Amino acid sequence: MRKAIYLNICIAGLLLAACSHIDNDERLIYVKPALTVRSVLLEDFTGQRCINCPKASEEISALQQQYGEDAIIAVSIHAGPLAMHTDSHFVGLATDLGDAYFDHWNLDYQPVGLIDRSAPMKYSDWSAKIHEEFQKPAPVTISLALSVKTASDLLNIHVTVTSTDGNTSGKLQLWIVEDYINAFQMMPDGTKNDDYIHRHVFRTSVNGTWGDDVSINEGYVLERDYQVTLSGDWKRENLSVIAFVYDAAGVLQVTKKNL
Amino acid sequence: MSWLRKYYLLLFASSSCLSVTAQDYPGGVKVSGSLQSDILIPQNDAEIGTEKTEDFQTNTYAEFMLMSRFIDAGVRMEYLEHPLPGFENDFKGWGVPHFWVTGRLGCAEVTAGTFYDQFGLGLIFRTYEERSLGIDNSLLGGRVVVRPMNGLTLKALSGRQRCYWIWNKGIVSGADAEVSLSEWIPSLAQRGTELAVGASWVNKYEKQEEIFADPTHQYNLPEFVNAWELRATLNSGSWSLHAEYANKSQDPSYDNGYSYSHGSAMLLSGSYSKNGLSLLLQAKRSENMSFRSMRSMIGTSSFINYLPAFTQEHTYALAALYPYATQLATGEWAWQAVAGYNFKRNTTLGGKYGMNAKLNFSHVKWEGETYYQDIDIQISRKLSRDFKLSLMYMNQQYNKTVVEGHGGMVRSNLFIAEGQYKLSRKAVLRSEVQYLTTADDQGDWFYALAELSLTPHWMFTVFDMYNVGETHIHYYQGGVTFTTAGHRLQIGYDRTRAGYNCSGGVCRYVPSSRGFTMSYNYSF
Numbered sequence: 001m002r003k004a005i006y007l008n009i010c011i012a013g014l015l016l017a018a019c020s021h022i023d024n025d026e027r028l029i030y031v032k033p034a035l036t037v038r039s040v041l042l043e044d045f046t047g048q049r050c051i052n053c054p055k056a057s058e059e060i061s062a063l064q065q066q067y068g069e070d071a072i073i074a075v076s077i078h079a080g081p082l083a084m085h086t087d088s089h090f091v092g093l094a095t096d097l098g099d100a101y102f103d104h105w106n107l108d109y110q111p112v113g114l115i116d117r118s119a120p121m122k123y124s125d126w127s128a129k130i131h132e133e134f135q136k137p138a139p140v141t142i143s144l145a146l147s148v149k150t151a152s153d154l155l156n157i158h159v160t161v162t163s164t165d166g167n168t169s170g171k172l173q174l175w176i177v178e179d180y181i182n183a184f185q186m187m188p189d190g191t192k193n194d195d196y197i198h199r200h201v202f203r204t205s206v207n208g209t210w211g212d213d214v215s216i217n218e219g220y221v222l223e224r225d226y227q228v229t230l231s232g233d234w235k236r237e238n239l240s241v242i243a244f245v246y247d248a249a250g251v252l253q254v255t256k257k258n259l
Numbered sequence: 260m261s262w263l264r265k266y267y268l269l270l271f272a273s274s275s276c277l278s279v280t281a282q283d284y285p286g287g288v289k290v291s292g293s294l295q296s297d298i299l300i301p302q303n304d305a306e307i308g309t310e311k312t313e314d315f316q317t318n319t320y321a322e323f324m325l326m327s328r329f330i331d332a333g334v335r336m337e338y339l340e341h342p343l344p345g346f347e348n349d350f351k352g353w354g355v356p357h358f359w360v361t362g363r364l365g366c367a368e369v370t371a372g373t374f375y376d377q378f379g380l381g382l383i384f385r386t387y388e389e390r391s392l393g394i395d396n397s398l399l400g401g402r403v404v405v406r407p408m409n410g411l412t413l414k415a416l417s418g419r420q421r422c423y424w425i426w427n428k429g430i431v432s433g434a435d436a437e438v439s440l441s442e443w444i445p446s447l448a449q450r451g452t453e454l455a456v457g458a459s460w461v462n463k464y465e466k467q468e469e470i471f472a473d474p475t476h477q478y479n480l481p482e483f484v485n486a487w488e489l490r491a492t493l494n495s496g497s498w499s500l501h502a503e504y505a506n507k508s509q510d511p512s513y514d515n516g517y518s519y520s521h522g523s524a525m526l527l528s529g530s531y532s533k534n535g536l537s538l539l540l541q542a543k544r545s546e547n548m549s550f551r552s553m554r555s556m557i558g559t560s561s562f563i564n565y566l567p568a569f570t571q572e573h574t575y576a577l578a579a580l581y582p583y584a585t586q587l588a589t590g591e592w593a594w595q596a597v598a599g600y601n602f603k604r605n606t607t608l609g610g611k612y613g614m615n616a617k618l619n620f621s622h623v624k625w626e627g628e629t630y631y632q633d634i635d636i637q638i639s640r641k642l643s644r645d646f647k648l649s650l651m652y653m654n655q656q657y658n659k660t661v662v663e664g665h666g667g668m669v670r671s672n673l674f675i676a677e678g679q680y681k682l683s684r685k686a687v688l689r690s691e692v693q694y695l696t697t698a699d700d701q702g703d704w705f706y707a708l709a710e711l712s713l714t715p716h717w718m719f720t721v722f723d724m725y726n727v728g729e730t731h732i733h734y735y736q737g738g739v740t741f742t743t744a745g746h747r748l749q750i751g752y753d754r755t756r757a758g759y760n761c762s763g764g765v766c767r768y769v770p771s772s773r774g775f776t777m778s779y780n781y782s783f
Contacts, residue, residue, distance in 0.1 A: 020481030020482050020483045020484075020509070021481070021508065021509060022479055022480075022481055022509060022519060024519075026479055027478065027479050027519055028472055028476040028477070028478065028479065029476065029477050029478070029479050030475060030476055031471070031475055031476060031477050032475070033474065033475055049665060050664075051660070051664050051665050052664070062473055062474060063474055065474075066473075066474035066475065067474065080768070081757075081768040081770075082768070106348055108347055108348045108768075109557065109558065122513065122555075122557055124470060124471075124513055124517075124555070125470070125555065127471030127473070127474055127477075128469040128470060128471050128477070130474075131469070131471070131474075186665055190660035190661075190665065190666075190667060
């Protein structure tokens with residue numbers, strides 16, 4: 001009897017005291033890149049006063065380098081208390097609409113991202129989630145045709161959405177983003193960088209805060225035309241339009257086209 | 260034989276039990292409890308940028324306990340569905356997250372349910388509740404404490420850790436042994452010397468999960484993380500000495516950037532107290548000691564361990580404006596020296612009523628960078644039968660970037676005068692004037708407080724904290740407190756400033772607020 005008790009204690013102790021030592025050459029496990037049958041939307045909620053946010057930007061660059069910028073469509077939404085609105089001293093990249101999204105998702109730290117509008121997550125978790133999202137089929141395809149009249153600030157957008165797998169009901173959202181903006185950013189070492197290059201910055205929405213309702217039966221095509229006035233502060237050669245269809249479960253498909 | 264019987268034998272059937280820890284309750288069962296409710300009725304305030312999002316916010320806790328000779332039990336209900344500002348999103352909720360039952364028999368004590376405990380100073384294990392910070396990292400599981408002979412205490416525990424309204428999936432287990440050698444060595448006891456040594460071990464089990472180092476590689480994460488700790492305490496006459504060392508195995512986490520390095524912590528603390536003189540000298544070195552039950556967790560939850568800050572905890576408002584928090588993930592060297600002296604009555608320096616002086620020095624740094632430094636001197640002296648004056652000067656360096664994530668080094672000088680005047684046998688008026696001067700952050704601050712106490716029931720308080728240097732905004736509070744028997748009710752109106760809280764690689768904003776406040780406490 002007593003032996004059995006001692007034996008149990010020893011076994012329990014050994015199990016609990018187990019240690020997983022991992023040598024240098026065993027610390028990384030190779031994962032085959034996911035097949036990119038669809039694109040993934042990455043909404044990065046960032047801020048110019050957020051010292052950790054450049055780390056998230058680096059993560060986006062690494063992911064896009066691996067999968068391509070057409071597969072991972074990133075939007076840096078400057079919002080929340082660590083973002084800056086333009087004033088007399090600074091070029092701020094925050095927008096009221098960005099703040100509305102920040103509040104809607106009830107975010108309480110930065111940097112934080114939404115991958116295909118799933119739960120908010122920190123940048124170290126993005127890669128795994130993107131890997132998972134790539135496995136999902138896309139029930140729709142989206143294509144964009146853009147035209148800007150010369151000497152005009154009016155951008156015409158023609159969107160074509162085709163339902164390829166079942167009937168689709170959701171919302172179609174169109175955004176304008178600007179790349180390569182040179183502006184102030186707080187850096188991870190606490191220093192200020194006045195010449196930081198901000199990538200894929202959210203500028204505005206073409207069709208309201210939450211987009212337009214769409215409903216497409218399988219095999220059918222939906223076409224919509226939109227117009228938006230481009231701000232004179234935006235560099236046209238760096239502008240893009242992002243279009244995505246989403247429902248309560250998340251983003252179904254996303255695409256991006258440069259001007 | 261059933262498992263139940265095996266455990267019964269293991270836990271209770273030690274014939275060498277010498278001590279009885281259960282309290283005797285002649286009346287049978289003792290009932291106790293408490294209620295704490297802090298309420299804010301918020302208002303909009305454009306000047307400080309606060310917007311009313313709810314009509315009513317409250318953090319409310321109700322606790323109920325039954326105690327008897329052999330069994331104790333308790334529950335705590337928490338209502339945080341509309342929490343006060345400044346807590347993490349996951350803090351919101353309500354329910355009964357704390358429930359426990361403890362049985363005592365002979366030298367053994369067994370707890371099932373949720374519980375708090377600590378090994379040594381907590382370098383590898385400490386579960387505790389700190390409501391003002393939103394911390395409750397209790398374990399849900401079981402604990403056994405056995406005192407088989409005088410001077411020896413053995414503990415073993417295992418459970419899942421509370422993370423707001425869920426319990427993390429990881430399993431935390433541990434054991435601790437503490438020996439009071441002075442109980443065993445008569446010559447030590449005869450000389451009035453107490454010597455205790457202890458050792459503990461903690462294991463965290465957490466499943467492998469998909470965390471990517473880059474788009475084509477995921478981390479091979481250790482499922483078991485072990486930490487161990489050794490400690491010794493010596494008390495002899497006026498002297499006291501405590502030493503503790505802890506080590507942690509590979510524990511890649513979000514906090515340490517998924518580093519596979521071992522963590523370690525070492526601290527040494529000595530004190531002396533005799534004839535009005537008191538001295539405290541402390542040193543600590545820690546590196547990579549962030550230890551959580553969930554490796555990917557951010558923010559303030561799920562810590563298994565705790566490292567004391569080794570800096571002075573200030574109670575004056577402006578002295579606490581820039582508080583230091585231990586940097587667990589990176590590391591730090593911390594030194595503290597405190598000297599105090601009570602000058603006797605009717606001496607040159609002591610005057611007619613005596614005087615107390617205290618000098619503190621704290622310094623924290625890591626890899627050549629100063630994280631925090633505080634040099635302060637406080638003098639307290641009774642000038643007449645009815646009037647006592649306290650003065651304080653502090654020079655502080657606060658690395659705001661390290662602690663909060665932005666803002667650079669804040670170097671400040673602080674001057675404080677506090678007067679306490681006895682108006683009558685039942686009335687005392689206390690007032691404070693504070694001025695903090697700095698060229699950094701938001702510049703200078705001014706603070707004034709007046710507090711009238713009418714014993715035994717009433718206290719009236721008003722204060723104003725004014726930013727002289729940059730914003731020129733007043734942050735104020737006015738309130739009245741009524742205390743009787745087990746009840747304490749405080750009603751007030753206040754405006755509090757916003758701030759950033761950055762730790763573990765993320766930044767969280769703690770919003771400003773303004774509105775009516777009420778705080779009610781009752782215990783029975």
